[in-house]
Amino acid sequence: MSTPQQAGAVVVHGGAGAPLEHEDGCVLAARRALAQLEVNGDALDAAIIAVTALEDDGRFNAGSGSTLGLDGATIEMDASIMDTRGRLGAVACVRDVKNPVKLARAIADTPHVMLAGEGAQRFARSLGMPGGAPVSERQRSDHRKLMQELAGSVPLMPGIDNRLFERFWNYKTPLQLPKSSACDTVGAVVRGPDGHFAVACSTGGSAPCLLGRVGDSPIIGSGFYAGPLGAIAATGIGEHIVRHLLARTVYGWVEHGMALEEALKRGVELFDKEVDIGLIGVTRTEAGAYCNQGMPYSKMTQR
Numbered sequence: 001m002s003t004p005q006q007a008g009a010v011v012v013h014g015g016a017g018a019p020l021e022h023e024d025g026c027v028l029a030a031r032r033a034l035a036q037l038e039v040n041g042d043a044l045d046a047a048i049i050a051v052t053a054l055e056d057d058g059r060f061n062a063g064s065g066s067t068l069g070l071d072g073a074t075i076e077m078d079a080s081i082m083d084t085r086g087r088l089g090a091v092a093c094v095r096d097v098k099n100p101v102k103l104a105r106a107i108a109d110t111p112h113v114m115l116a117g118e119g120a121q122r123f124a125r126s127l128g129m130p131g132g133a134p135v136s137e138r139q140r141s142d143h144r145k146l147m148q149e150l151a152g153s154v155p156l157m158p159g160i161d162n163r164l165f166e167r168f169w170n171y172k173t174p175l176q177l178p179k180s181s182a183c184d185t186v187g188a189v190v191r192g193p194d195g196h197f198a199v200a201c202s203t204g205g206s207a208p209c210l211l212g213r214v215g216d217s218p219i220i221g222s223g224f225y226a227g228p229l230g231a232i233a234a235t236g237i238g239e240h241i242v243r244h245l246l247a248r249t250v251y252g253w254v255e256h257g258m259a260l261e262e263a264l265k266r267g268v269e270l271f272d273k274e275v276d277i278g279l280i281g282v283t284r285t286e287a288g289a290y291c292n293q294g295m296p297y298s299k300m301t302q303r
Helices: 020-040 043-057 100-107 117-126 137-150 163-167 238-243 246-255 260-268
Strands: 009-013 077-083 088-094 114-116 186-191 197-203 224-227 230-236 277-283 287-291 297-301
Touching (some): 009 020, 009 043, 009 277, 020 043, 020 186, 077 100, 088 100, 088 117, 100 117, 100 197, 114 117, 186 230, 224 246, 230 246, 246 277
Parallel strands (some): 088 114
Antiparallel strands (some): 009 186, 009 297, 186 197, 224 230, 230 277, 277 287
């Protein structure tokens, strides 16, 4: 018995807590994803096209807009892809790569699932992938604001004393507290017209963070998950998301018959309101997004 044809669907987000005025970037990314679905119907290709658009935008914390590390010089990025055709790839703590999501896709064709750090960068160079964009004045301004805030008493990560970053400092250069907090991943989930699902995520890291920090974005089941019933992507503070295996937990509720909208809302409500958390998802019949803070996003379906 053949599977009935269904409309493709795309949901794209620009990060929990990211400015809502950046939603036009999500709209453009979703349109490009739908256009890709029209070309070949491949959900993963569409998800990667969407995330690539956000990495190239420069306003989001991914790719060209990634957050500067506490040393004011280092950028470490994570990304991941997964679909229901068996493709799975992730990259962690990679530097000087223009589009980490494309590198994650390339890793899916290797014997491995994840590459990190220098090895990931060398692999990108072996494939001829371009290096990262020059650091922008916006990135430098955000870093200056972060350093000023670290000197204050208000926690930049809920439940974490700012002084711990000084105590465990592990960059080559000394910590200089005379910056804004960023944890916004970008992501896309796609339902293909053939019933396959895919997810892609990318992040420029969290601010503040120690050198070598890996969040939820490249960890399967935490920041992303795709299965035969749908695809889920999470955004927010990775240290909290990982503890709940959030994407797989939400998918599990869908698996047990919960409506997508209810599952996304329930997933966000696992966390204290002070913790920025957002979720997007697609299932066989639904597509949606939910966040406890502002989150730019776009949802589109094929006509």
